Amino acid sequence: MTASPPLKLLLIVPHPDDEVYGAAGTLMEYVEAGHTVGLVTLTHGEAGRTLGLADSPEALGRLRDVELKACLDEIGVQVHEHHDFPDKDLQGQPFDLLVQVAHSVMLRWRPETVLTFPPNGSNGHPDHVTTHRAVKAAWDSLPETERPLLWYYAGPTPPEQPELQAGYLPPNVTRDVSRFITRKLTAIACHRTQALSTVDFIRRFASRITTESFHQV
Structure with a gap:
């Protein structure tokens, strides 16, 4: 994939599959309208669940790369940059380097x-939190006239866990993506190793398959 700036929407997330549950429909709608969209994935997800489909972290990382490519092909994402930061240890990496990646893209x-x-x-995952911090720091470092709009994933109800409530921001952008439901479910299903995460997401947040919501800073 080659960059064709400027982009309509750029996601910066730590893991393969972080792009699909909450934003696939929005990406599909933008692509259908003729826009270019992009994704930065910071890790290969090698520390995640295997469901018996891989026998080592290295094999899992390679498999998740294949799953991610299939997902992005289904969505129609034109620009993808994949980094090699270690999964589940972003907080242990030089923070300035993570900020530099976000700033550069x-x-x-x-x-x-x-x-x-x-x-x-969203769920307290250290990699998610660290990615937020790096992206926000990169965004803050840009001159105000050069900053893109900044969106966060935002569920419609605050989390039940007290430790997550302080960092909850309510949605102020809501998008009906119901007409893309078949393709979105197909894109989600590309991440076979994450089938348990998919089941958990649909069980707890079924409405977010057809309605994607964000907090615009």
Whole structure:
């Protein structure tokens, strides 16, 4: 995939599959309208669940790369940059380097909107939280006239866990993506190793398959 800036929407997330549950319909709608969209994935997800489909972290990372490519082909994402940061250890990496990655793609691809995780990481995952911090720091470092819009994933109800409530931001952008439901479910299903995450997401947040919501900073 080659960059064709400026982008309509750029996602910056840590893991393969972080792009699909909450934003696939929005990406599909933008692509259908003739826009270019992009994704930055910071890790290969090698520390995730295997469901018996891989026998080592390295094999899992390679398999998740294949799954991600199939998902992005289904969505129609034109621009993808994949980094090699270690899964589940982003908080242990040089923070300035993570900020530099986010800063660089914002300058190179000049997105209209950048999407990432909110301050609580949506579910408290340390990689999600660290990615939020790096993207926000990169965005803050840009001159105000050069900043893209900044969106966070935002569910319609606050989390039940007290430790996540302080970092919750309510949605102020809501998009009906119901006409893309078949393709979105197909894209989600590309991430076979994450089938349990898919089941958990649909069980808890079924409405978010057809309605994608974000907090615009």
